[in-house]
Amino acid sequence: METILVVDDDKEIRELAQIYLKNEGYNVLQARDGDEGLRLLQKNIVDLIVLDIMMPNVDGINMCIKVREYSDIPIIMLSAKTQDMDKIFGLTTGADDYMTKPFNPLELVARIKSQLRRYLKMSNKEAKNESEIEVGGVKINKATHKVTVANKDVKLTPREFSILALLAENSGIVMSPEHIYETIWKEDSFQSENTVMVHIRKIREKIEENPRKPRYIKTVWGVGYKVDKDS
Known part of the structure; x- marks a missing residue:
């Protein structure tokens, strides 16, 4: 069972994502900001991060940069901003995908599945010599x-x-x-x-x-x- 870390200061968004992801069989961890998200990453094996950009304390951009210092797990950025420069900035800091709020939870699930398939293939976790x-x-x-x-x-x-x-x-x-x-x-x-x-x-x-x-x-x-x- 893959574990998804949802990092967002909006409790309703975290819980909405959790409902849909749990229905698909994923384990879900929640964090209110990047600082809490980084602490959870130290204590848990996480397969993908859903990461809001605008948050107090450590924001999504800075958390993404810190994660990329030691891990290449997929990161999907969330933001209420729609300007192209925000999207470009998020992707250039190491994010794999980008969604603007409000978003369709079913689309989020579909993108998560797509990123996990690509990541598993690239990391050879589906290879025959996985042992x-x-x-x-x-x-x-x-x-x-x-x-x-x-x-x-x-x-x-x-x-x-x-x-x-x-x-x-x-x-x-x-x-x-x-x-x-x-x-x-x-x-x-x-x-x-x-x-x-x-x-x-x-x-x-x-x-x-x-x-x-x-x-x-x-x-x-x-x-x-x-x-x-x-x-």
């Missing part, structure tokens, strides 16, 4: 639970493997220790940071040439961990 993940010199086979680094086999525990695969599948996205714990352990993340940190350290000892200067699993201080796309 294989490769980041730099690390190859991960989810079907066989085999990991190789520079063509040499590496032995990981099941949980170590699951953490590495989760980060590699979402390369470029920073994941909080809480999100990693809840995803892998399937439990609430109360006081889970040390547990995740220990597992990350053990993975680094096995896959990194120099665990003190990791090439693959990077720490984003105060936020979490990520695997860089171009490791």
